[in-house]
Amino acid sequence: MKQVGEARDGAESLCPPIDLVGEPDWQPFDAPALVGASLRFVSGEPDGNRYRVRYYRDAHQQLQARVWFGPETEGPPGHAHGGSMAAVMDEVLGLAAWAAGHAIVVGNLNVSFRTLLPLETVVTVESAVVSAQGRKVLVEGRIRQGDTVYVEAQCLCITLPDQSPASRQDAR
Numbered sequence: 001m002k003q004v005g006e007a008r009d010g011a012e013s014l015c016p017p018i019d020l021v022g023e024p025d026w027q028p029f030d031a032p033a034l035v036g037a038s039l040r041f042v043s044g045e046p047d048g049n050r051y052r053v054r055y056y057r058d059a060h061q062q063l064q065a066r067v068w069f070g071p072e073t074e075g076p077p078g079h080a081h082g083g084s085m086a087a088v089m090d091e092v093l094g095l096a097a098w099a100a101g102h103a104i105v106v107g108n109l110n111v112s113f114r115t116l117l118p119l120e121t122v123v124t125v126e127s128a129v130v131s132a133q134g135r136k137v138l139v140e141g142r143i144r145q146g147d148t149v150y151v152e153a154q155c156l157c158i159t160l161p162d163q164s165p166a167s168r169q170d171a172r
């Protein structure tokens with residue numbers, strides 16, 4: 001009988017290194033330097049078997065991510081769980097608003113699953129901050145690889161008082 005904490009079958013060894021290099025005109029983006037180390041659920045295990053994530057800013061300063069969906073994101077056999085894809089959109093689109101200077105939490109996330117995503121695929125998560133009016137910041141994004149779109153999402157972010165990225169960095 002399995003003991004608590006014992007690795008599940010097939011999950012004992014780590015998958016090999018994955019190439020998450022960005023496009024030539026992207027610059028690496030340090031998410032913990034901006035928002036702290038709390039964003040561990042999606043991007044906290046860079047060598048693990050769940051997700052591996054690397055963040056960038058593109059030439060237009062929009063946040064982009066290369067994400068590998070590992071075997072532990074499985075939902076339908078051989079493919080990513082819908083919740084695993086929604087979690088990625090939640091983190092990337094919320095972080096995109098922070099990267100644009102808005103201290104937010106996510107109020108509403110609308111996710112459309114367009115194509116089954118095979119496990120152990122490296123995808124690009126694109127984001128774009130499309131508007132900021134009052135406390136509402138709208139961010140859109142998608143998960144794609146080449147011409148294949150796996151997920152499209154719209155994210156309504158709501159700003160928090162006294163939490164601007166600049167003030168959080170000044171407080172360190």
Ligand SMILES: CC(C)(COP(=O)(O)OP(=O)(O)OC[C@H]1O[C@@H](n2cnc3c(N)ncnc32)[C@H](O)[C@@H]1OP(=O)(O)O)[C@@H](O)C(=O)NCCC(=O)NCCS
Binds near residue numbers: 104105107108135136
């Ligand atoms: C989002 C949150 C901060 C909003 O609460 P609040 O500060 O009291 O703000 P309000 O409820 O007054 O909402 C502010 C505006 O955003 C809108 N809004 C808030 N949540 C919304 C939602 N889920 N969908 C659509 N609009 C929403 C409100 O309608 C309001 O619009 P208005 O000014 O035009 O009337 C709060 O609901 C919250 O903390 N939710 C949990 C967030 C969370 O756990 N996110 C995941 C982790 S990041």
Ligand SMILES: CCCCCCCCCCCC(=O)O
Binds near residue numbers: 163
């Ligand atoms: C006080 C907020 C501290 C930093 C929060 C960063 C939030 C980025 C988006 C996370 C999305 C989510 O948790 O649902």
